[in-house]
Amino acid sequence: MDENESIFNSGVLTDELPGAIRPPQDLWEGKKSGLVVVECPQRIPCNPCATSCPTGAICAFSDINDTPRIDYKKCTGCAICVAVCPGLACFVVDLTFNEDYALYKIPYEMLPLPSKGDTVTCLGRTGEALASGIVETVVEPKHDRTYVIHVSAPKKLANDIRAIKVGG
Amino acid sequence: MTDISTDILVVGGGPAGLSAASEAASYGARVLIVESDLQLGGQLVKQTHKFFGSRDEYAGTRGYKIADILLSEIKENEQNVKVMINTTVTGYYSEDRTFTAMSGEESYMCIRAQRAIVAAGASERLIPFPNNDLPGVYGAGAVQTLMNVYGVVPGKRVLMVGAGNIGLIVSYQLMQAGVEVAAVVEAMPKIGGYWVHAAKIRRLGVPILLRHSIKEAVGERVVEGAVIMELDDKFAPTGQELRMDCDVICMAVGLSPTTEILSQAGCRMKYVPELCGLVAERDRAMRTSNPDFWSAGDATGIEEASAAMVEGRIAGLCAADSLGLPVKMTKLDEYWTRLDHLRAGEVGSKIRAGIDKVYRDKWEVRLDG
Numbered sequence: 001m002d003e004n005e006s007i008f009n010s011g012v013l014t015d016e017l018p019g020a021i022r023p024p025q026d027l028w029e030g031k032k033s034g035l036v037v038v039e040c041p042q043r044i045p046c047n048p049c050a051t052s053c054p055t056g057a058i059c060a061f062s063d064i065n066d067t068p069r070i071d072y073k074k075c076t077g078c079a080i081c082v083a084v085c086p087g088l089a090c091f092v093v094d095l096t097f098n099e100d101y102a103l104y105k106i107p108y109e110m111l112p113l114p115s116k117g118d119t120v121t122c123l124g125r126t127g128e129a130l131a132s133g134i135v136e137t138v139v140e141p142k143h144d145r146t147y148v149i150h151v152s153a154p155k156k157l158a159n160d161i162r163a164i165k166v167g168g
Numbered sequence: 169m170t171d172i173s174t175d176i177l178v179v180g181g182g183p184a185g186l187s188a189a190s191e192a193a194s195y196g197a198r199v200l201i202v203e204s205d206l207q208l209g210g211q212l213v214k215q216t217h218k219f220f221g222s223r224d225e226y227a228g229t230r231g232y233k234i235a236d237i238l239l240s241e242i243k244e245n246e247q248n249v250k251v252m253i254n255t256t257v258t259g260y261y262s263e264d265r266t267f268t269a270m271s272g273e274e275s276y277m278c279i280r281a282q283r284a285i286v287a288a289g290a291s292e293r294l295i296p297f298p299n300n301d302l303p304g305v306y307g308a309g310a311v312q313t314l315m316n317v318y319g320v321v322p323g324k325r326v327l328m329v330g331a332g333n334i335g336l337i338v339s340y341q342l343m344q345a346g347v348e349v350a351a352v353v354e355a356m357p358k359i360g361g362y363w364v365h366a367a368k369i370r371r372l373g374v375p376i377l378l379r380h381s382i383k384e385a386v387g388e389r390v391v392e393g394a395v396i397m398e399l400d401d402k403f404a405p406t407g408q409e410l411r412m413d414c415d416v417i418c419m420a421v422g423l424s425p426t427t428e429i430l431s432q433a434g435c436r437m438k439y440v441p442e443l444c445g446l447v448a449e450r451d452r453a454m455r456t457s458n459p460d461f462w463s464a465g466d467a468t469g470i471e472e473a474s475a476a477m478v479e480g481r482i483a484g485l486c487a488a489d490s491l492g493l494p495v496k497m498t499k500l501d502e503y504w505t506r507l508d509h510l511r512a513g514e515v516g517s518k519i520r521a522g523i524d525k526v527y528r529d530k531w532e533v534r535l536d537g
């Protein structure tokens with residue numbers, strides 16, 4: 001087993017895979033409100049992302065075990081899937097935030113809850129601190145204690161930032 | 169000793185038992201649910217995370233909320249359902265078709281039921297290692313009960329043993345409670361649980377050490393740490409060891425179906441590794457080789473609440489049918505379609521292989537006359 005495979009086997013994405021494909025760069029760069037980034041590379045019986053997507057951007061599953069397929073032209077970056085996904089595997093990254101910063105919409109179920117204006121640490125897929133970010137908005141789309149935190153952080157980390165740490 | 173009688177006895181009030189009871193009661197069967205715990209809901213009451221599955225099985229809803237949904241469904245047929253909590257079914261005497269049960273620690277009773285649905289769930293496995301009797305060594309179920317039912321954190325820093333769904337989810341829940349997870353060790357070269365559950369804790373900085381296991385617990389009077397060891401392809405120690413500080417060692421190394429009552433009832437049993445233990449042979453109705461007994465949920469093989477609920481509905485429907493009640497048998501196909509969908513994937517293939525070993529199209533010898 002090579003190194004990448006054993007890293008993947010421990011829950012860290014190492015490459016694009018069906019269910020974990022990056023949005024097309026050109027569309028992504030111009031898309032106000034951003035595009036969904038899904039990291040769900042295993043066939044498991046789960047479909048709330050598709051059934052909750054208001055625009056059909058996450059294509060309907062023919063089998064509940066399908067991995068998500070995305071029609072990026074339909075994605076509005078609304079982040080409903082971010083709030084709904086039981087695996088916390090959906091993110092939205094808005095590359096139009098400003099020149100150097102992107103807006104990351106990240107699911108969050110920890111304490112403490114950050115507030116607008118707070119500085120948080122942005123983490124990569126193994127929890128490594130990548131940058132600090134500023135909390136722009138905190139929403140709870142489904143009123144079910146899964147929050148979606150909108151954080152501005154360097155755009156060049158668009159393919160890396162996947163979590164935040166608040167405080168300490 | 170009191171005597172109780174009912175049409176259908178449901179042993180266990182988890183998602184499978186509640187679904188079975190609700191289904192049977194909706195067709196007019198008198199149902200008695202007997203549950204050992206102090207509340208109904210089974211494993212669901214401890215699950216604070218959102219469930220997988222499809223909308224039909226409440227995907228995206230937190231486990232404990234699913235228990236509430238099932239309980240309110242039962243309320244709709246309240247007149248047909250009796251519930252006894254804090255009561256354990258302790259035995260079945262086939263010669264007079266009687267169950268014994270114990271309520272609290274003092275009071276015993278006999279239950280006479282025309283039919284029984286055994287939905288007793290599962291029990292945790294543990295692995296032996298030196299010093300595993302030190303305070304601070306827990307099963308994952310106990311950690312969840314303490315934390316999510318009683319609001320008590322088990323400690324400050326946890327070593328999790330096992331990266332199946334339970335180990336991964338309980339690690340996440342520990343972090344939500346403000347407890348540090350030092351590492352998750354897993355003997356296999358791959359996590360056993362869903363990949364996304366692992367990704368969730370990895371990105372919060374928890375290492376998952378594959379091909380590693382616990383060697384021993386360290387501590388004088390309580391757990392102060394653990395020695396973990398690396399394993400090779402054949403699960404033999406390579407000699408590489410690491411000492412970790414922790415005050416809790418949490419074992420999440422699997423479950424086994426709870427089936428004693430079925431064995432006592434003479435149901436034909438088989439050891440099926442894919443279903444995690446000894447389980448009853450069953451037909452499309454979830455009926456066992458003893459025609460008075462059905463089974464559903466983790467007691468028929470370790471799977472998920474989503475499947476447990478559907479199996480419970482099948483058992484409830486068919487048990488009500490066997491009493492001559494006017495049931496909608498077309499539902500049976502619908503429920504099987506749901507089960508087939510849930511089991512269609514990579515993870516379901518193991519379950520399918522296991523079920524093939526205990527599934528009977530028809531019974532050669534029926535006990536009923």
Ligand SMILES: Cc1cc2nc3c(=O)[nH]c(=O)nc-3n(C[C@H](O)[C@H](O)[C@H](O)COP(=O)(O)OP(=O)(O)OC[C@H]3O[C@@H](n4cnc5c(N)ncnc54)[C@H](O)[C@@H]3O)c2cc1C
Nearest residue numbers: 180182183184204210211256257288289465466472473474
């Ligand atoms: C940490 C964790 C996370 C999970 N996450 C998910 C998930 O995301 N999605 C999902 O679908 N599933 C999940 N599951 C699995 C799910 O909880 C179980 O598959 C499901 O609860 C099985 O239902 P059941 O009714 O068969 O058994 P249980 O829920 O175990 O209920 C059995 C009940 O029977 C009672 N009982 C046992 N013996 C007796 C007796 N002799 N007399 C009286 N009562 C008795 C027990 O007290 C218990 O309440 C998870 C499980 C765990 C532990």
